[in-house]
Amino acid sequence: MAWAGKILRVNLTAGTVKSEPLNMEWARSYIGSRGLGTKYFVEEVDAKVDPLSVDNKLIWSTGPLTGTMASTGGRYTVITKGPLTGAIACSNSGGYWGAEFKMAGWDMVIMEGKSAKPVYLYVNDDVAELRDASHIWGKSVWETENILKTSLQDPLTRVSSIGKAGENGVLFAAVVNDMHRAAGRSGVGAVMGSKNLKAIAVRGTKGVGNLHNPKAFMAAVNEKKKILAENGVTGTGLPAMGTQVLMSVINEVGALPTRNHRDNQFEGAKDIGAEAMATPRKTDGKKHLVTNQACFGCTIACGRISKMDENHFTIVNKPQYRGANGGLEYEAAWSLGAANGVNDLEALQYANLLCNEEGIDPISFGATVGAVMELYDMGVLTKEQVGIEAKFGSAQALAFLAEETVNGRGFGKEIGQGSKRLTAKYGHPELSMSSKGQEFPAYDGRAIQGIGLAYATSNRGGCHLRGYTIASEVLGIPVKTDPLEHEGKPELVKAFQDATAAFDSSGLCIFTTFAWGLADLAPQMQGACGDQYTTEELEKIGERIWNMEREFNNRAGFTAKDDSLPKRLLTEACKTGPAKGKVNMLADMLPKYYAARGWDKEGKPTADTRKRLGL
Amino acid sequence: MQKMLHINADKCTGCLQCEMACAFENYGTFATAKSRIKVFNFHETGKKVPYTCTQCDEAWCLHACPVEAITVDKATGAKVVNEATCVGCKVCTIACPFGTINYVETTGKVQKCDLCGGDPACATACPTSAITYVDANWTGIGKMEQWANKLGNQPAAA
Numbered sequence: 001m002a003w004a005g006k007i008l009r010v011n012l013t014a015g016t017v018k019s020e021p022l023n024m025e026w027a028r029s030y031i032g033s034r035g036l037g038t039k040y041f042v043e044e045v046d047a048k049v050d051p052l053s054v055d056n057k058l059i060w061s062t063g064p065l066t067g068t069m070a071s072t073g074g075r076y077t078v079i080t081k082g083p084l085t086g087a088i089a090c091s092n093s094g095g096y097w098g099a100e101f102k103m104a105g106w107d108m109v110i111m112e113g114k115s116a117k118p119v120y121l122y123v124n125d126d127v128a129e130l131r132d133a134s135h136i137w138g139k140s141v142w143e144t145e146n147i148l149k150t151s152l153q154d155p156l157t158r159v160s161s162i163g164k165a166g167e168n169g170v171l172f173a174a175v176v177n178d179m180h181r182a183a184g185r186s187g188v189g190a191v192m193g194s195k196n197l198k199a200i201a202v203r204g205t206k207g208v209g210n211l212h213n214p215k216a217f218m219a220a221v222n223e224k225k226k227i228l229a230e231n232g233v234t235g236t237g238l239p240a241m242g243t244q245v246l247m248s249v250i251n252e253v254g255a256l257p258t259r260n261h262r263d264n265q266f267e268g269a270k271d272i273g274a275e276a277m278a279t280p281r282k283t284d285g286k287k288h289l290v291t292n293q294a295c296f297g298c299t300i301a302c303g304r305i306s307k308m309d310e311n312h313f314t315i316v317n318k319p320q321y322r323g324a325n326g327g328l329e330y331e332a333a334w335s336l337g338a339a340n341g342v343n344d345l346e347a348l349q350y351a352n353l354l355c356n357e358e359g360i361d362p363i364s365f366g367a368t369v370g371a372v373m374e375l376y377d378m379g380v381l382t383k384e385q386v387g388i389e390a391k392f393g394s395a396q397a398l399a400f401l402a403e404e405t406v407n408g409r410g411f412g413k414e415i416g417q418g419s420k421r422l423t424a425k426y427g428h429p430e431l432s433m434s435s436k437g438q439e440f441p442a443y444d445g446r447a448i449q450g451i452g453l454a455y456a457t458s459n460r461g462g463c464h465l466r467g468y469t470i471a472s473e474v475l476g477i478p479v480k481t482d483p484l485e486h487e488g489k490p491e492l493v494k495a496f497q498d499a500t501a502a503f504d505s506s507g508l509c510i511f512t513t514f515a516w517g518l519a520d521l522a523p524q525m526q527g528a529c530g531d532q533y534t535t536e537e538l539e540k541i542g543e544r545i546w547n548m549e550r551e552f553n554n555r556a557g558f559t560a561k562d563d564s565l566p567k568r569l570l571t572e573a574c575k576t577g578p579a580k581g582k583v584n585m586l587a588d589m590l591p592k593y594y595a596a597r598g599w600d601k602e603g604k605p606t607a608d609t610r611k612r613l614g615l
Numbered sequence: 616m617q618k619m620l621h622i623n624a625d626k627c628t629g630c631l632q633c634e635m636a637c638a639f640e641n642y643g644t645f646a647t648a649k650s651r652i653k654v655f656n657f658h659e660t661g662k663k664v665p666y667t668c669t670q671c672d673e674a675w676c677l678h679a680c681p682v683e684a685i686t687v688d689k690a691t692g693a694k695v696v697n698e699a700t701c702v703g704c705k706v707c708t709i710a711c712p713f714g715t716i717n718y719v720e721t722t723g724k725v726q727k728c729d730l731c732g733g734d735p736a737c738a739t740a741c742p743t744s745a746i747t748y749v750d751a752n753w754t755g756i757g758k759m760e761q762w763a764n765k766l767g768n769q770p771a772a773a
Contacts, residue, residue: 067645068635068645069632069635069645069740071742099631099647103645103647103648156648179658203648204646205646205648205649206644206646207642207644207645207646207648207649208644208645208646209644209645209646218639229742239628290660290661291661291662292628293628293661293663294628294629294630295630296631297631297632297635298628298630299632301629301630301742305661307661323659323660324658324659324660325658
């Protein structure tokens with residue numbers, strides 16, 4: 001049935017580790033990973049809980065297809081109540097850790113309470129125990145991985161950990177595995193730090209078996225891998241150029257938020273995108289990009305591995321940043337670059353490496369720096385306060401503020417609170433480019449109407465990964481819709497959100513959906529888990545998961561007025577390009593979205609909707 | 616014609632489909648820990664390198680085995696472990712200069728690549744052709760073609 005059928009329950013306060021059978025009824029209704037982990041979470045945790053208190057829980061959850069040969073089947077999700085947002089937090093990561101954990105024979109681990117002293121969880125198949133982490137507390141993610149692999153004398157160990165940022169309570173701290181893959185958003189790393197939990201080190205040798213119908217599963221897997229290989233995006237574009245292929249595309253449609261969304265096109269886009277990474281540098285004649293890299297089981301391989309210019313000002317006398325390393329992906333290149341008006345590719349990669357090394361979300365970090373630069377530009381913040389001249393476009397300021405933030409020093413402590421709290425403190429809450437307190441990613445909600453609605457209604461705050469309507473509105477997948485048109489977008493956003501929830505819960509990567517729909521996921525799920533997982537059933541499960549997350553947020557105190565966008569996106573029109581003159585038409589779309597969802601005017605699922613979805 | 620696994624590390628993305636295919640073929644489970652081919656990820660250079668048995672003609676493992684549990688598959692040339700005969704003494708793992716024959720705790724025997732009887736699952740699963748199963752006499756043909764193209768397939772000098 002592809003599930004391992006067992007979960008680990010760790011009580012950090014008591015120092016106990018227990019094995020429990022997986023709740024198969026919930027597994028059938030919520031699949032795994034995002035859906036199933038969230039089901040456990042909402043059943044066990046009071047929605048009003050303070051995210052950084054001892055009563056919050058933190059769940060690492062794999063899907064039934066995690067650790068199988070289904071392409072991209074290596075993913076896991078970290079679920080908690082997010083300290084950045086106060087909403088459900090659910091951050092997904094690739095790399096190898098998720099598959100290793102599943103192969104050890106576990107579907108998920110639930111962390112409860114708070115340890116009196118720093119600890120890490122060691123898992124080696126059936127052996128699972130809390131161990132002292134005093135030797136790795138205060139260390140970076142990279143040091144932690146190396147120290148654990150060396151001290152355990154097992155180089156095949158996989159590690160999911162926090163760096164200093166998670167320990168220091170940076171509200172957008174990430175959980176990082178395999179050096180540079182991250183459950184990046186909403187501050188899941190800060191919750192881990194608040195529990196004095198440093199890492200989970202895993203070695204799994206049992207494997208994933210027990211499939212419902214192995215022959216049918218392998219036939220479906222092979223057929224669907226072929227679709228990925230033959231698709232222009234997943235077979236050619238992403239392996240060759242990575243997500244960075246988007247930089248020029250999004251800039252051309254006038255949807256590249258620039259200088260904290262003051263502008264919607266960036267004159268330096270060509271300096272920080274895929275082409276720039278693949279062109280030999282003027283300084284040393286070498287290319288930034290070294291190669292691509294797959295996560296576990298992935299036949300797309302969009303990951304970027306790059307080498308910095310050794311003479312760049314950011315890494316003089318810092319040999320640890322000279323080797324091949326992860327980045328830049330599109331979102332980070334945008335948030336560290338265009339969002340601040342910085343076009344120095346090497347500086348962006350340096351900041352990106354610091355994000356990976358100490359575990360912070362580059363999107364929220366970069367976007368918060370963008371807000372700081374706008375406040376500086378307005379004269380609200382001074383050089384004395386920030387510690388450097390924080391002008392838009394300053395690579396020096398970006399590098400300095402990245403160092404300050406990951407190390408918890410000076411003004412970096414304020415940046416570590418995210419843009420919502422920082423801009424409010426200085427009297428300009430309208431300058432936080434966020435929804436529910438989480439910063440927007442790399443698409444302008446004015447130039448692409450549907451993504452604006454997706455940001456406003458995302459259950460984890462501003463995010464592109466809950467409903468990536470860019471696929472339709474810009475790339476024409478599965479059908480092209482006009483990004484400037486808001487009619488029809490409420491239904492489009494709902495369809496993307498529901499399908500994404502199903503994919504996220506299977507253990508596969510959402511990037512497969514550039515080539516696949518739920519009809520392609522269904523036969524793989526059926527082969528692995530059972531015949532009931534038809535396309536229609538997956539669609540319904542996705543919608544059920546979405547509503548479950550929504551109801552948690554409603555109980556946490558969110559209301560319809562939190563399904564909002566900053567004033568800038570609603571009233572300050574795009575200045576240039578195809579979207580010139582456009583604002584986001586949220587007020588028109590939101591009631592239609594509620595209607596499409598079967599929610600009342602307060603944004604609450606109606607009794608009929610709850611009944612239809614089995615909630 | 617004898618065929619062999621040919622590995623082009625430059626094409627490897629590190630996805631481990633080969634390791635899963637190997638384990639699934641031999642154990643019916645997706646367990647990279649049970650794979651007979653391993654992919655090494657060299658972080659400092661960004662290189663990913665698959666490595667497995669090259670099926671030596673004068674195989675150290677075969678000659679070292681005290682109970683003659685390792686024999687040659689005449690159809691493929693693979694050196695194959697006969698589990699019924701193997702006593703788990705591990706002498707072959709010491710004899711092999713390349714480390715590609717290893718002890719398996721759960722069976723008490725050793726395991727190594729046996730070319731899946733002539734249809735290696737790893738090569739079939741590899742999405743980038745980093746692992747191919749080709750004519751053992753002509754593993755260099757790809758590189759030869761590249762150089763022939765570079766040196767000879769150009770417009771003639773005026």
